[in-house]
Amino acid sequence: MSSDFGIRISGLRAAFATLFLFPLAAPSGAADATLLKGEVDGRQLAAAIAREKGHVVLVNFWATWCVPCREEFPDLVRLEKSYRGRGLRILGVSTDLAKDLPKVEKFLAAGHPDFPNYRKKSGGDDQDFIESVDPKWGGELPFTLLYGRDGKKARVLSGKQSYADFERAVAALMADPGA
Amino acid sequence: MKTMRTLMSLAFLAAAALPALAEGPAIGAAAPVFDLKTIDGKDFSLASAEKSNSYVVLMFIATECPYSNAYNDRMRDMAASYAKKGVQFVGVNSNSTETVEEAVAHAKKHGHTFSIVKDSGNKVADLYDARRTPEVFVVGKDGKLVYHGRIDENYEDAAKVTSPDLKNALDSLLAGQPVAKAETKAFGCTIKRA
Numbered sequence: 306m307s308s309d310f311g312i313r314i315s316g317l318r319a320a321f322a323t324l325f326l327f328p329l330a331a332p333s334g335a336a337d338a339t340l341l342k343g344e345v346d347g348r349q350l351a352a353a354i355a356r357e358k359g360h361v362v363l364v365n366f367w368a369t370w371c372v373p374c375r376e377e378f379p380d381l382v383r384l385e386k387s388y389r390g391r392g393l394r395i396l397g398v399s400t401d402l403a404k405d406l407p408k409v410e411k412f413l414a415a416g417h418p419d420f421p422n423y424r425k426k427s428g429g430d431d432q433d434f435i436e437s438v439d440p441k442w443g444g445e446l447p448f449t450l451l452y453g454r455d456g457k458k459a460r461v462l463s464g465k466q467s468y469a470d471f472e473r474a475v476a477a478l479m480a481d482p483g484a
Numbered sequence: 485m486k487t488m489r490t491l492m493s494l495a496f497l498a499a500a501a502l503p504a505l506a507e508g509p510a511i512g513a514a515a516p517v518f519d520l521k522t523i524d525g526k527d528f529s530l531a532s533a534e535k536s537n538s539y540v541v542l543m544f545i546a547t548e549c550p551y552s553n554a555y556n557d558r559m560r561d562m563a564a565s566y567a568k569k570g571v572q573f574v575g576v577n578s579n580s581t582e583t584v585e586e587a588v589a590h591a592k593k594h595g596h597t598f599s600i601v602k603d604s605g606n607k608v609a610d611l612y613d614a615r616r617t618p619e620v621f622v623v624g625k626d627g628k629l630v631y632h633g634r635i636d637e638n639y640e641d642a643a644k645v646t647s648p649d650l651k652n653a654l655d656s657l658l659a660g661q662p663v664a665k666a667e668t669k670a671f672g673c674t675i676k677r678a
Contacts, residue, residue, distance in 0.1 A: 370550040373674060400671050402640060430637050430647065432669040444634075445616035445674040463615060464674040 340413040341406075342421040345398065347437025350423070353396060358456035360394040361478045363471070366438070366448040368400045369408040373465035374447040378416055380468040384475065385420050392454070393475055397422035400431075400446065451475070453484025508613025511632060511666045515623040516611040520601040523587045528574065528601050534627055538570035539657060541650070542621040543635075544614045545575045545600070547582045547590040549673035552617040554639040556594040559618075562635075562651065563598040569658055575600035578609035579617070580678040606677045616672030620650055622657070630657060633668030 345353065354362055365381055367374035378397075385395045399422060401409050406424075413422055425434055435444045439461065442448055451460035451474055459481075460474050478484050509515050517531045533540045543559060546552040563573035575598060577587045584602050591600055603609055612621055622631035631653040636645040653663045 368671070371673060372548075373676075404640075431671055432634075432637070435669045435671070442669075443615040443619070444669045444671045446671060447674065464677075 340410055340422070341399070341424050343423055344426040345423045346426045346429070347434050349426075350396075350398065350438065353423070354452060355456060357394045357396075357452075359454055360392045361388075361454060361475055361484075362452040363393065363395045363475065364398065364450045364452070365395065366398045366400055366446055368446055369405055369412050370401070371446045375412070377447055377465050377467075377471075378412075378418070380466070380471060381420075382416060382418050383468065384471050385418070387472075388475055388479075389419070391479060393479075395420035399424045401425075403427045451478060453478050453481065455484055457484070459484055508611075508632075509629045511629055513629055514627050515621065515629045516608075517627070518608050518611065520603060520608065523577070523584050523591065523600045523602055526599070528599055530574075530623070531627070533572050533574065534623060534625055537572040538625060539572075539630070539654065540623045541566070541571060541573045541654075542608075542612070542623065543573060543575050544609060544612075544617050544619045544675060545577060546579050546617040546673060546675075547577070547586050548579075549617045551639050551670075551672045555618050555635050556596070558635055558642055559598070560595050563596075566654055567598075569654075571654060571658075573598040576603050576608055576614075577601070578603035578606040578614065579676040580604075580606065581676045604678075606675060609675050609677065614675060616674060618672060622650070622653060624657070631663055631666050633665075634670035637668075637670065639670065 350364075354364060363381070363384075367378060369375070381395055381397070385393065397418060397420060399409050401424060409424065431444065435442050439450060439458070441461065445463055447465055449462040449466060449471075450458060451462070453459045459478055462470065462474065515530070517529070519527065519529045522528050530540065530542075545559070559573065559575070566573065575591075575596065577600060587600055587602060590596070601608075608614075614621070618635060620631070620633065620635060621629060624630050631650065633649060635650045637647040637649070638645045649665055649668045653666065656663050
């Protein structure tokens with residue numbers, strides 16, 4: 306079990322993850338020894354996404370206070386299970402405040418995501434983070450970005466999506482030889 | 485001018501029928517006008533409100549969004565404070581998941597005496613490309629958008645706000661000064677469209 310990361314991966318997948326998937330800088334501060342992989346600012350998140358080049362990458366921004374985020378999260382867990390073998394990588398990013406870390410932990414413990422989840426780094430102005438992720442993002446949650454295998458941003462999904470919405474977007478990118 | 489803005493509004497409404505979100509007005513562009521009923525049954529016309537006030541603040545709000553609810557007191561206090569300076573605050577509830585009755589109860593509970601309109605079918609949210617709650621748009625007497633974004637940067641604690649962006653914008657405008665930060669962003673709840 307990969308206790309360093311605290312996420313539910315095992316065996317070869319954990320080894321693979323250790324080598325290739327999650328080589329982010331060491332988690333900082335309050336995120337240590339949690340189900341979270343660490344805290345990220347916009348630059349670190351961009352680096353984590355870039356490391357997945359060659360895969361279709363889905364990045365989902367969520368918060369425990371956000372009801373539609375909680376509602377769509379199980380679909381992402383299911384999506385990852387179905388499409389990981391076909392080259393999908395999912396990264397979750399909680400925008401919860403530091404004081405809500407226990408809620409984040411509880412949520413992740415209940416949701417059993419097989420993909421890494423980070424928390425937006427504390428401090429600073431949220432606007433800077435939002436702008437760095439996508440200049441057209443207004444800050445609404447949930448919010449999802451999709452990147453093609455070429456590492457380029459391909460789709461923006463604002464608001465809650467259904468499993469079919471996610472699957473359609475991912476499948477289209479996987480079928481696109483240019484992406 | 486009014487005809488042009490009406491046509492623009494109709495064009496935005498047509499665009500809003502598309503699956504993608506419509507493009508909202510830019511700072512300095514004409515803010516789409518609309519007429520809606522308030523949650524207490526009165527008529528509200530943005531065009532009329534513009535004429536009778538120095539500025540109109542449209543606030544997309546919700547009854548169940550924690551981020552919007554964190555600003556309930558700030559909305560109430562700012563609306564009362566700026567009413568004396570010729571600024572009208574108007575709440576816009578565009579959430580398809582929230583009824584007029586719930587909006588009425590919410591306003592009563594939080595002392596919101598400013599006008600609140602129910603945007604059934606999220607037509608006004610689409611006209612402005614409003615995405616989240618809370619999200620504010622400030623419109624001048626000339627009908628142009630002069631500020632768009634957040635109330636401030638600290639939803640958690642009003643006492644620790646360091647960037648009171650809406651207040652700064654209104655104070656600058658009322659003093660005849662340009663708005664330093666006319667576009668701001670913050671996290672918020674997605675508007676639940678029909």
